[in-house]
Amino acid sequence: KLLFRSVYATIAGSLHPSQLKNASCWPYLFYADLLLALSAYYLAYLLRFDSNIPANEMKIFWRTLPIVFALRLIGFIYSKLYRTYYKYLSLHDLIRMVMSCSASSLAIVFVVFFAGQRMHSRSIFIIDWVLLVGLMGGLRILLRLWLEKPEATSYKPKxxxxxxxxxxxxxxxxxxxxxxxxxxxxxxxxxxxxxxxxxxxxxxxxxxxxxxxxxxxxxxxxxxxxxxxxxxxxxxxxxxxxxxxxxxxxxxxxxxxxxxxxxxxxxxxxxxxEVADLLGRTPLKIDFSAIEKAVKNKRILITGAGGSIGSELTRQVAGYQPEKLILIDRSENYLFELQEDFKMGEALPTMPIEYIIADITNAEKMERIFRVERPELIFHTAAQKHVPLSERNPDEAVINNIIGTQTIAMIADQHLCHSFIAISTDKAVKPSSVMGATKRVAELYLKSFSEYSHTRFIIVRFGNVLNSHGSVVPLFMKQIENGGPVRITDPNMERFFMSIPEAVNLVLQAMIMGRSGDIFILNMGKSVKIETLALNMIKLAGLMPRVDIDIEYTQMRPGEKLSEELVSNLETTVPTAHNMISKIIQTEPLLDYPEYQKQVNRLARLARGGRNAELFNLIKLLVPELPVPVELQATAGLSKGTGASRNNSQTGKIKKMAVSAPTLAMAKKEKNGSTKRAIHF
Known part of the structure; x- marks a missing residue:
């Protein structure tokens, strides 16, 4: 009894409490193994002598039995056979059992002969080993089958x-x-x-x-x-x-x-x-440890936090344990939904979260938020993104996409924030819409401002994301649910797509790679025809295109184009350390920051005054490739016959205002020196 209690304590002491709980049957298995070891040794004698063991061999059996018992016991204890959860017994566990039996058998042979015990038949040890391996292995297989037996449930049709x-x-x-x-x-x-x-x-x-x-x-x-x-x-x-x-x-x-x-x-x-399964995206390799190092214990502010990108960014950033999250959105509904999502999640964030309803163009409130919350990292996702609505409301597009960016960027600079990551779009490349042009102006404004600021400004540009608010995927879903028709603008229209989590992962990856003023473009893969997307979505709903659901073709709306581009002919790309992220090199002349600040302030005055014709003229001056809508050509003085000459004259103005080398040198000197230029609204 004392011996077995000692053995029990020895094995239990080598097990972690969780292993002791999971392997609750191990004491019985251990004692069963010892019994099998003794039985195998006796059966080996019976088999060797055809069930008629001579008296002298029986004496040898009783003399060697304590040796066999002791060495088997030691072998079982030190081979860690009883740490396995036998419901998940594997071939590896069986191999370890065979090795334990083999090692103890060799030890028995050595000790018996070293002790001078005379054995008439050495084959007994071989028979003993075969029997023991078979008995112990069979016991474990039966135990696993018993543990795997499914629980009885009420009968349901399979x-x-x-x-x-x-x-x-x-x-x-x-x-x-x-x-x-x-x-x-x-x-x-x-x-x-x-x-x-x-x-x-x-x-x-x-x-x-x-x-x-x-x-x-x-x-x-x-x-x-x-x-x-x-x-x-x-x-x-x-x-x-x-x-x-x-x-x-x-x-x-x-x-x-x-x-x-x-x-x-x-x-x-x-x-x-899902639709994302049909895009054929390559699995991402993300440097999570580097992202955690950049985010952990930092105070992070996210604009447009209730939107598609902003909300996913909030969820992912929360997983890296920042000190605090400051979430800003103009929509109380979106912000409330995000708050409820966190409450219903499997794991509530441990850091404090501030939900703030605010307009990013409200400079006084933004200044107050920055002063109180002291953010270190800014993710700027707030934007007006709908192309047709922006065409009809260019003043709002300018205010939200350009003036809002200017406001947040300048306050971030004044409060010495470490980094400012702005989200841009492929519609900023050769923009055919006011929305795309405003995003392009915002890109160039931040790039020029980066030369004067201690804050690190990084811009990440990518195409459409699946299931974003108001995008084509939820629109098609609604049309399919209503029984059709599914309306497609043009059979040749194409767009780039990626999933929202993928885009956010790459934004965080770009954040840790970039230097101030860098513009990154995400690898969007192959463009997808909108018609193909619609046909696949109908099939995913279990319906037949043009049989169960009709398809209608409409015409392109103002500001739309058949295909998007990720890089303009005035830009080149260079690879980065990540195969899904490229860096954009500008080959076009850029305005010096003071001139850009002056032009953006003029945009603000025109937009707030509702002077849309003049507003469009100024946008066109900053983004010459932007086409003029028919309804504005007369008021803008850009009739079809004079469009080309007007374009040339605007390009000339851009070149005249382009920054010179001495000016850039002065800017960089001010950035690195102690006499940093004060920037005012």
């Missing part, structure tokens, strides 16, 4: 599922279904690898490739397909969707292996195929 993908993810899924009570019955696998067709995984056959899904689904009476392929390409996903639709088979996606919790797939993790 859903027959086909698993598309007979790889690691598909195998994990099938194994999970087999060992846990679920309402899913795997009736077959689908895989395009010919070597796998005809084989079985956990007793389930791999029936064929994706093209055979309609026949196989009908034969096996499958109700649903689960797509279990890691990092599936957009082309493969689209092909599988087409086949499933032809087979009238429901389909969902299994999360990637890296996203599964504790190696266990939960049914709630299955999701419908």
């Amino acid at each position: 859903t027959n599922v086909l698993i598309i993908g007979a790889g690691d993810l598909g195998e994990t899924l099938a194994r999970d279904f087999s060992k846990n009570a679920s309402n899913y019955q795997v009736v077959g696998f689908i895989d395009d690898n010919p070597a796998k067709i005809g084989t079985t995984i956990h007793g389930v056959r791999v029936h064929g490739n994706r093209q055979s899904i309609p026949i196989i689904a009908k034969t096996l009476r499958a109700d649903e397909a689960l797509i279990a392929i890691n990092n599936i390409s957009s082309e493969n996903m689209e092909s599988i969707l087409d086949v499933c639709q032809r087979a009238n088979l429901r389909h969902r996606v299994v999360p990637a292996m890296s996203d599964l919790v504790n190696g266990k797939i939960r049914l709630s993790h299955f999701r419908k195929v």
Whole structure:
């Protein structure tokens, strides 16, 4: 009794409390192993002597039994066999058990012969080893089968599922279904690898490739397909969707292996195929440790925090443990929704969060916020983004996108904020709209201001993001839900797309890479035709384009263009350390900051005075490539016949106002020196 208590304390002392709790059956298994060790040794004698052990051999058995017992006990304790949670017993655990038995058997042979014990048959040790390995291994396999036995549940009809993908993810899924009570019955696998067709995984056959899904689904009476392929390409996903639709088979996606919790797939993790799955985006490599170093324990202010980019930025930044978050938005509804999202989240942020309803063009209030909150990092996402509305309200576009940026930038500079990261758009490249032109002016203003400021200004430019407020994806969803028609501007219209989390991840990556005045462009991949996007969304809803849902083609609205560009012909790009981020090099002449400040102040006066014709003339002066709307050509003095000459004269003005080398030298000197120029509104 004392011996067994000592052994118990020895093993328990080597286990972590969590391991002791999870492996609650280990004392019984340990004692069973000792019993099996003694039984195997006795059975070895019985087998060796055909169940008729001579008396002299029996004496040797009793003399060597304490040695066998002691060495087996020591071997079991020090091989750490009892730290395993036997519900998840693996081949590795069985190998460790065999090694323990082998080591203790060798020790027994050495000690017995060293002690001078005379043995008539050495084969007994070999038989003993074989028996012990078989008995201990069999016990563990039976234990795992017992622990994996699914709990009894009330009977529900099973859903027959086909698993598309007979790889690691598909195998994990099938194994999970087999060992846990679920309402899913795997009736077959689908895989395009010919070597796998005809084989079985956990007793389930791999029936064929994706093209055979309609026949196989009908034969096996499958109700649903689960797509279990890691990092599936957009082309493969689209092909599988087409086949499933032809087979009238429901389909969902299994999360990637890296996203599964504790190696266990939960049914709630299955999701419908989304538009983002059809974009074929490359998985990102993000330097999370560097981002955490830049964000942790910092006071961070985010403008437009309730918007699509702003809210996702807020969620991601909160995960890096900043000292405080100051969230600003003009929309009380968006800000309230963001606040509720945090309350309903799985983990509430531990840092204090300030929710502030404010207009970024209100300089007095912004000054007060900066003075009280003392932010160190600024993420400027607030903007007016709708092209047609901006065309009809150019004064508001100027006030929000240019004057708002100017206000926040100057206050950040005056309060010596460390960094200012501004979000821009591909519509700022060769802008065809007032909205794009205002974003371009904001880019150039910040770049010129960076030469005079101690604050680090970084601009990140990218294209459309999926599911942003008021964008094409939720608009198409609403049209599909209403039964159509889905309205497409032009069959040839294309746009760049990326998911919101991907864009925000890359914005944070650019933040840690950039120097003041840098403009970065995100790698948006291939542009997507809006018509293709609409057709795929109709298919994702389980409907047939032009059969269940009509498609109508409209005409382009003011300010729109068929395709967007990420870089203008007056810019070049250079690669950075991150393959999804490029740096833009300006080849066009830039205005010196004092001149830009003067022009932006003029824009503010014209916009607040509602003098839209003059306002457009000044925007056109700063962004010469901006086309003139027909309704403004007469009032702006830019008739179709004089457009070219007017353009040339404006370009000349830009060149005259371009900064000279001595002026830039003076600017940089002031930036680095102690006589920093005071900037006033």
